Amino acid sequence: MPELTQSSQPTPLESRALGPLSGKARVPGDKSISHRALILGALSVGETTISGLLEGEDVLNTAKSMQALGARVERTGDFAWKVWGTGVGGFAQPKAALDFGNSGTGCRLVMGAVAGCPISAVFDGDASLRSRPMRRVLDPLALMGAKVTAGGEGGRLPLTLQGARDPVPITYRTPVASAQIKSAVLLAGLAAPGVTTVIEQEASRDHTELMLKHFGAEITCEPEGSHGRRIVLSGQPELHGARVVVPADPSSAAFPLVAALIVEGSEIVLSDVMTNPLRTGLFTTLREMGGSIEETDVRGDAGEPMAQLRVRASRLRGVEVPPERAPSMIDEYLVLAVAAAYAEGTTIMRGLQELRVKESDRLEATAAMLRVNGVKVEISGDDLIVEGRGHVPGGGLVATHMDHRIAMSALVMGLAADKPVKVDDTAFIATSFPDFIPMMRALGADLS
Numbered sequence: 001m002p003e004l005t006q007s008s009q010p011t012p013l014e015s016r017a018l019g020p021l022s023g024k025a026r027v028p029g030d031k032s033i034s035h036r037a038l039i040l041g042a043l044s045v046g047e048t049t050i051s052g053l054l055e056g057e058d059v060l061n062t063a064k065s066m067q068a069l070g071a072r073v074e075r076t077g078d079f080a081w082k083v084w085g086t087g088v089g090g091f092a093q094p095k096a097a098l099d100f101g102n103s104g105t106g107c108r109l110v111m112g113a114v115a116g117c118p119i120s121a122v123f124d125g126d127a128s129l130r131s132r133p134m135r136r137v138l139d140p141l142a143l144m145g146a147k148v149t150a151g152g153e154g155g156r157l158p159l160t161l162q163g164a165r166d167p168v169p170i171t172y173r174t175p176v177a178s179a180q181i182k183s184a185v186l187l188a189g190l191a192a193p194g195v196t197t198v199i200e201q202e203a204s205r206d207h208t209e210l211m212l213k214h215f216g217a218e219i220t221c222e223p224e225g226s227h228g229r230r231i232v233l234s235g236q237p238e239l240h241g242a243r244v245v246v247p248a249d250p251s252s253a254a255f256p257l258v259a260a261l262i263v264e265g266s267e268i269v270l271s272d273v274m275t276n277p278l279r280t281g282l283f284t285t286l287r288e289m290g291g292s293i294e295e296t297d298v299r300g301d302a303g304e305p306m307a308q309l310r311v312r313a314s315r316l317r318g319v320e321v322p323p324e325r326a327p328s329m330i331d332e333y334l335v336l337a338v339a340a341a342y343a344e345g346t347t348i349m350r351g352l353q354e355l356r357v358k359e360s361d362r363l364e365a366t367a368a369m370l371r372v373n374g375v376k377v378e379i380s381g382d383d384l385i386v387e388g389r390g391h392v393p394g395g396g397l398v399a400t401h402m403d404h405r406i407a408m409s410a411l412v413m414g415l416a417a418d419k420p421v422k423v424d425d426t427a428f429i430a431t432s433f434p435d436f437i438p439m440m441r442a443l444g445a446d447l448s
């Protein structure tokens with residue numbers, strides 16, 4: 001397994017306007033699907049083959065935790081991995097703490113998987129993850145019989161989770177639209193006898209449901225209310241190893257995509273980008289703003305659609321983004337705010353309360369990133385309002401707060417700014433997009 005490169009020294013970087021961006025790129029594999037492929041592989045019987053896995057730090061930490069829980073996990077080539085699982089409910093007691101680094105998804109999904117096994121495991125992470133709320137996952141898992149036996153003060157890591165000997169199936173209404181909460185309950189529900197139901201008021205990304213079906217589980221998803229879903233899982237299936245092809249991550253594609261829209265004269269092609277409608281709110285919004293994003297070569301694998309995106313520099317205009325779109329673009333507001341700063345007119349992004357509990361408080365961090373670069377921005381309740389003036393003065397130093405997406409968004413902003421934009425630390429980019437800097441340089445970006 002590749003070693004993680006945890007540098008203790010911050011690595012600042014500056015981006016500045018150069019010429020247009022051009023060329024073709026494939027951003028790394030989808031982070032959500034990569035975590036799930038490893039976890040479901042580990043809960044299956046037989047061999048799982050994964051191609052296109054994201055080899056970023058977040059996912060590598062999940063791979064290590066699956067190994068610590070008794071699965072065999074091997075890297076067989078570039079982005080190619082194999083997993084031989086323990087079967088549902090078959091995790092072994094880990095000998096050491098499971099360290100999820102920066103990753104909320106890895107940590108919360110594995111909590112769900114552990115909750116259905118009669119073992120206890122210590123969950124830990126970096127300073128960012130230690131500050132994030134875990135009660136949202138621990139509460140439903142407690143209803144299913146799992147217990148926090150040590151730590152967990154204030155619902156925070158580090159903590160010891162004792163899984164249930166006899167997990168109880170539940171019907172759970174998620175209090176916020178969160179695929180992590182939904183997935184944790186479903187993964188625990190795998191080991192419970194009978195039917196586990198999750199009801200969400202707003203549909204969140206459905207990769208767990210699609211992949212569970214692919215691995216042989218009996219699971220149905222029905223619409224619920226105007227934007228929600230009811231997911232019903234039959235417990236104790238025999239999951240069998242499967243082949244997973246990981247498409248390119250739309251949340252990573254968002255960075256070169258917005259860069260190409262804002263840098264005059266640019267035209268780039270991004271291949272194999274996953275276009276699951278529960279992930280593409282950013283593309284919808286950018287098109288409403290006047291962005292030229294063309295989809296070709298539309299295909300699918302295991303229920304996940306993907307396409308090639310051709311993106312051309314465009315004159316953007318401000319729009320209002322409705323709150324019900326938030327779950328389908330929850331990780332993209334930072335880079336949308338950059339596009340909004342380059343647009344003409346005001347962009348209002350509504351209902352962003354969940355941004356406050358991501359790798360950093362992204363609502364405050366986004367506002368600060370824009371403000372320090374001369375953009376007029378306001379937070380009003382849970383809404384973010386950006387005054388687009390068609391150009392960005394730049395010249396600011398952006399604090400990344402251990403957040404990969406702040407670092408990448410700020411670097412994208414600098415590519416068309418009047419003055420260079422500097423970020424204080426690019427180290428966390430490795431959590432989700434290890435080749436971001438060389439890939440952007442290959443497209444013509446000036447990052448140094």
Ligand code: S3P
Nearest residue numbers: 032105177178179180181330331
């Ligand atoms: C993810 C769900 C989202 C998202 C995260 C990945 C997932 O979090 O922000 O980056 O893979 O399930 P929430 O479900 O908590 O909104």
